[in-house]
Amino acid sequence: MSLKDLISPFYVWQRAFEKPYTQKRPIEDRPGAPRYRGFHMNSEDCIGCGTCESICQNRAIDMVPVEGLEQRPGDSGLRPRFDYGRCCWCALCVDICTTRSLHLSNHYAWVTEDPDAFHFTAGTDPMPWNENSLGYRRDDDYHLLVHDRIEMEMLGPDESVRGFDEVMKGYTEEQAVLEADRCVECGICVATCPAHMSVPDYIRSVRKRDYETGLRLLYETNPFSSTCGRICTHRCETVCVMGYQGDPIAIRFLKRAIVDRVPAERYREILGDDVSDNGRTVGVIGAGPGGMSAAYYLRRLGYGVTVYEAQARAGGMLRYGVPSYRLPDDQLDKDIDYIRSLGVEVRFNTLVGRDVTFQSLLDTHDAVFLAVGLNQPSALRINGEEHPRVLSGLKVLDDVANGLDPGIGRKVAVIGGGNVAMDAARVSRRMGAEVTVLYRRRIEDMPADPDEIHESQAEGCTLVAQAIPVEIKPAASEAQVTIVWGEAEMVADDKGGRPRPVLQEDRMHEETYDCVIAAIGQGGQIDFIPSDYREQIEFKWNKFVPGDYQQTGLAKLFVGGDIANSRADAISAIEDGHHAARGIHRFLGGSADA
Amino acid sequence: MFEPTPQVDLSSGKYLKLWQGPQHPGITGNMALELTTMGDEIVDCKTHVGYLHRGFEKLMERRTFIQNFPIVCRIAVPEPTFNEYLYAAVVEELTGIESPERAEWIRTLNLELMRLASYLMWLGGIGAAFGQGTVYQWTVTHRDYILDLFEEMTGARVYHMYIVPGGVRGRLPEGFEERCNDVLNRVEKLLFDVEKVLFNNFVFKKRTKGLGVIAPEMVDQYGITGPNQRAAGFVRDLRRDAPYLVYDQLEFDVITATESDAYARSWVRYQEMHQGIRMLRQCLERTPREGPFQARMPNVLHWEVPAGETYVKAECTRGEYGYYMVTDGSEYVRRVHVRGPSYTHAIALMEKLAVGTNIADTAGLMVSLHTYPPEIER
């Protein structure tokens, strides 16, 4: 032992003169670090998607209804409830939160005598830390979800405008799997889909590359999957939780990804064709999406189904209103042919009221489903609109679908802002015309699908918003027509409605075109129903108001589609048809399990 | 080699059966030493574990890959970060995900900070085991300063859950470098004091020199790694021999000794703390301030890892820490095995070294092997 070893420890006595490490009094409040993972907080941005519950490895989270909170499309009305007997404060729930409503506060000490107080609904239960502004938040550059949509290859505008080839090329298998992988499978979208399709389940089947299961899932609620995979209004995507921080899942195109991978000849094998006959028959008026959907589900239940269709081909507005660059004929045929292959009879060129009477349908069938759609173009209600160079959008689309020349000329004005207007404009571009679209409100008010609006602009259509047509006048040449329109200012509505366009009479314009295509809406035509029956049925704004299960006051008559709902899109018509099939089955004594 | 237990006749009255633990028999966590003594000399030692068994390897088989991330840190209480890093690394290797450079630097910073904190706790332990309770108070106080740094960096003091497959969970906080440097300076000053008080202390020297000598030929026979191995003269350190993260860009020395007793092992660790501070200063200076700190990840909610198997290891404070993972292409892992150095240090090696020592030295001997029961039981 050296002397050094003996005295060395005494060296540290000098520390006695330094500031001690210990603090003089007990620490009363020592706040957690700014990113401390303390107790949970939830903001009002929460929509109850339950993704926090899915990722919680401790099963510490329950999704529970909260009093006073109503569920609505896009919000389940549930909120996460935390069991602090299980939570480990890993904050994966914060990382995965789709709306970024969930946070942890830096509050970490809380004493109470009630053990059940440690089981609470964050954000809605009054907790002492609810106003904390510090605590763990997900870093902006750190993600556990994929926020960007997989882009789909499409024809460029230069190419697309030259013909009627399909613009959207569809996902490759790899793209579809990657896009499907983004889905958190919360199921919030199902309530918003008019047909309540099993969206998370069929997206999972894309991810698993199991297209047979996918097809079966699609047909549970929608026999127009090839069609809807292309032109659906995809209301589901407007509530998709992935849309809060990035792009919503391309739900519509993932539906298409399934049907694109199953050839038509395999449908019967996959979906099963064991259709029995229960001896009863149902008449369906109109072979559009509503009528054919009802026909499909009724046939599956064993009913003999006869569809009466005025046109020469089935599909209704899908055939005659949607141009083939959005929905190729063979894809529509794929859906319709399968329905017909189950034994659904379609009588073409048979207009009810002209070729058969409504009464005879009531007499021959046990029930009738009516889905005649809206095929009467609405009038512009301005002077001079009876000019022969004022064409209806529907007529133009109908002619093109039938291979006829609509005779639009080289310079065209389209009036309207809905999908028919966009279709008429883009069809006109394809026929070589210079196209101006006049719409009375702002572009963001247009009812047309945003994709349609963008693509029509990309293809060279000129969109003029806040333009109100005032008068149609003959032009110098008979082959032309002059339209007078005025600029509009948007004025806030006193009653709280959406802003109203008000004509500015000092800013009027006059322009001459080869034709004016009016596409401001359509109405229905139900004169074929005898008036004493009509008195038993409820109508509003010339549309049917059906009761439960699409039934009318005339018990044997069920209605659906554009003429019976306010949404007027294919997917709503499909659900009406399905729902009416359930209703007819109940009405005729079957169970509701249709 | 396995040596059969000597047969002792307890009824002879010459022997005493003594249980040390399962309360922390040193500062090493709950385990028990079943000692057979003659006088105060130990003639047989059996290690009993199981007091901390939580079945992590089984739990991981029924959780998804992201759900396992928050539980792995709990496998070794004082060193959660090594588990986080190795779990992330093994998943990244099987999925082909590469964590970005900035994350690799931050991870290295984390691991070395963790090593320093863990060594501080150990330093207190070795002091306390030989009657130097003051050293324990000093070092644990300084460990707390490091935990403060972890708190502001990761959001938690002990279970950081910060190194996630794909990168790290967040950037370094504003002004972190300054505060970290300040703590490093304080720790350095403390180490200076500890050297005076502990390593120069003749009581400490007298009790630890010659205690628990590991003969060089035992090293591979017993699977001994880390400072225990380096104190026996082996120049082996995974940070140098199989560099991971950014260790190939850092300057540091591999510390070795030859005496291979409790004092030599302690001295190696003490020197490694200085090396750790040296590396940390390099990390603070060189960690990129810009750029991504997380790789592009798939949706982790249904993350399927391709079928495969691999073994990833790192030099933790106690030696070779490793994760062996077998996957089958599903959303769940087929098998995870966690290799902790204490598995052999605290059982086979301890049972061998304890024989012939006395009761008063067993705690110190065990601390000199730096054992943690949680990584034995997992």
Added chain:
Amino acid sequence: MSTATDLLERFGTNYRISEVNEQKADLTFFKVPKDQAVRLLRELRDDAGYTHLAFLTNIDYIERGIFTLNYMLHNYDTRHTLGMHVDLDRDNAEMESIHNMWAQAATYQRELREMYGIRFPGSPRLDDDFCLEGWDQIPPMRKEFDTAAFSLARFYSRDGRGTEDPREHMKQQLYPTHTDDAPEGGN
């Protein structure tokens, strides 16, 4: 020459080596039949420099009825690691003990006995409890042991727990009749 081909060349004639997988530059897995395993381990340790047994563990392939032992060996000179797989019959799992080759092997074998039920005849204290005291169920690491069912049966659940599925909840609240399993009497 890669270590994998080197290995095959050197031991391939005397041992039935299969399923060689060069996972990375310093890690190779391979399989060898049970009856040759310990002999090969000894040769790898004594003649090929694989002196370090990092660990010994087991993988349960319940659907194939086998256990696969994995002996992880390391060569400090070449810094190469070998994972040697040995398949065992899952219903009658028994393996030759290597407690005489590495001191820590006995502990691994004791653990495998407890957690999977694999027997290693001759291995010291093999049947002593390792982690589990008073365990009366099947060896818990076997795939058929269901931890969730075990804890539900063994422990009390907290009162007041219960969760709703957002999709199902919205269906009940917003469109109860628009489903094929609609409640009766909705009309």
